């Protein structure tokens with residue numbers, strides 16, 4: 001079997017949080033193209049249903065939509081139960097839901113701080129923990145968490161200390177889970193994208209005016225596209241990455257090199 005065949009995900013069962021749109025939808029599409037069955041997990045059930053339908057129609061795989069808030073342990077447990085009821089097992093978890101708030105540190109309320117940390121860091125912990133429990137029992141699995149280049153550098157000029165702290169937390173959480181679960185065949189890795197064109201960046205009134213500035217700072221002179229994160233996630237989800245765990249993959253067009 002050639003390497004491309006070995007990288008296919010036929011029959012694997014995967015959930016993607018924040019899968020209705022943006023990076024989650026794009027990576028879920030790649031998983032489906034590689035043959036996996038997918039649960040699209042999102043706060044926005046209508047959009048999640050649309051995405052799941054699209055994946056089924058275009059790829060002949062099975063896809064379901066599940067409404068869940070990743071900050072709510074009951075939602076996360078119910079989501080896992082529904083995934084297991086539908087698919088019978090769980091091979092891959094893409095813990096990807098996240099938000100950003102641009103507020104100067106000295107003006108940020110504790111509630112605003114907590115909201116970002118809850119979704120971006122505690123949400124990844126809750127979903128990875130729930131997935132890990134199933135995978136440890138099954139004897140293996142792969143967890144991919146979405147961090148950010150903001151876990152490595154401080155973005156400018158927008159003030160986003162809670163986001164940066166949450167994403168640095170995701171990178172270290174990923175490494176910690178990878179070490180705890182390595183000997184039991186559950187791999188945990190993260191991706192750290194640079195600026196990617198999604199609703200989060202392109203449709204945010206506060207960020208839109210900054211895009212030109214970011215592009216001028218970027219060695220490639222542009223933002224990334226969600227599709228440019230697909231192949232690394234297919235690699236991490238599949239069996240050819242069996243020696244890859246505890247790693248963070250920066251995909252930023254060399255933004256953090258300078």
Ligand code: NAD
Nearest residue numbers: 018022023042043069070097098148193195196198199200
């Ligand atoms: P997006 O806003 O386009 O999509 C995020 C999705 O997550 C939405 O469908 C939203 O409904 C869902 N979501 C939000 N809160 C949720 C919750 N509590 N529970 C369940 N679902 C929830 O964003 P995106 O750009 O696709 O970002 C996806 C991930 O990638 C985030 O973790 C983000 O921090 C990270 N990221 C984005 C960029 C970028 O430039 N776009 C760069 C680096 C990292």
